[in-house]
Amino acid sequence: MNSDRREWVEELATRHGRMVLAAAQRVLGNMEDAEDVLQGVFLRLLDKRLEHESARDWGALLRVMATHAAIDLLRRRAKGKRQDSEVLDLLPDPGARSPVDIIEQRRLARLLREALAQLPPGEGEAFALRYFEDFTHGQIARHQGATANQVAVMLHRARRKLRQILEPMLAPSMARKD
Structure with a gap:
């Protein structure tokens, strides 16, 4: 690995790491x-030559890479049946009103992450980019090499599958009635 490449990756990490x-x-x-x-994510940039080196929006590309890597990690855990109880986030959500609300919100977030890991890769990535990163259909389409209409279909399928996975786990009063 040459020093120019290392400096380039260090600059990207400084600029986009947070x-x-x-x-x-x-x-x-x-x-x-x-x-x-x-x-x-940044080791991947060091390890191999990406054809995206002249990417127009490194921030967007790195967010996609991070989201994809995070979903892959969730999938590996689900496949290995290593569903250890995760350490709860230390910071409560400012919108939560009580400790019970905070615990319930964390439980729902954990269930969503576990369900997301069960989706096909394209659908899981599209869902995460849309709802966690606030990407538009067009932005997701560019990153996935699809059309905006195909992304809309993927998102619809992802929401339907997530609903099917999550409804049995949720209390009947919280489950969506179709």
């Missing part, structure tokens, strides 16, 4: 795993 970490943390729900994803 954003990559935040993207991974939103998908994974804990900082320790998000830090692992952060390292992995």
